[in-house]
Amino acid sequence: MVYLVDMENVALRWVFYLQTATAEDEFLLFYSKNTTCSLTFPVVQMLFDSEAKIRCIPCYVGENAMDFQLCSELGFCIAGNKAAKYAIVSGDTGYDPVVKHWKDMGVFVERMVPGGDSKEIIDAMTPDATKAALKSKKTTVGTKSAGPEPAAAPPPAAAKATEENMHNEKPISAYFLKVLREGNTGVPIPALQAISQMMELSMKEPESKRLGFMKQRLSQKFSGLTNQYWRKVEPVLRYALFGQCKKELTEECLKTLHAANTGVAEGILKDVAAIMADSKSLPKNRRMYNVYTELYRKFKGPGRVCYQKLKPAIEKAMVA
16 A cells, blocks of 8 residues: 655644554655654654655645645556555545546545544554653762662573564464464474464455465465475464464453453453454554554544553553
8 A cells, every 4th residue: 555645634643554554555755844743752663663665755835735746646656556555644635536536547546534633643652661761850860878789680581482582572473383383284393484474464364365365475485385385284274364363362362451450341351352462463563553543443432541541451461
């Protein structure tokens, strides 16, 4: 997807879509001297962490100047790749005739409006630890007072097993790798690692397309070994990609929420746990905001209250 962002209209709210972007997505940020937003460090960090391509396009100032320049760039992009999908990110309905024109021409174009306000979006995506660091006051180094020497800090614990470290970084692919290894498929470990990463990518596809996606990726990666590997791992793929994996992840998330003793109703906790399980398929820096947006979509205003109550527990499971 190519996102053409009217920064004068949506300011920083466009990061709503950056949270779920992949390496195949591109953001064209149209700005001018009238663009009234400033990048905070959490947003800058998100730009660095994102796999998407991001390009900033300066615009001349005038009546509807940015709108015309954005539409011109859209036409230029379509001329280069008519098969791609395009989205104009703006609340300005003046773009709608342009969207309709390109749809009539057989090109996928839509106008998207991000929900919430910029502060709310950025606040939801920022870990509490980062907020605490940004709010902390400067401390003055004074004269050392007399008294007993503080105990020496214990040495750092040794790093745990490689697989557990990988699990902390990418829970979904690490879980898939564990399932593949326990399946005793006889496929070499390096190949299983590659397959587990393919499985993580397949979770972004509808369930009906996941096996086809996997077969195609295996064919591209392993060529002549595709059929041999496919026969060995297909039963594991069916187990992991169609419900069982999500069920176990949901149960883990629900345990974390129960341990927090927030007083939130059990039915809501189950809904939140399911959203958390889905969010774990995203990169770490995108999970918290995905939980927030899904809660807001499901419960509207009360979803925000629920998120604030559960945020420490959610962050423990999603980020820590």
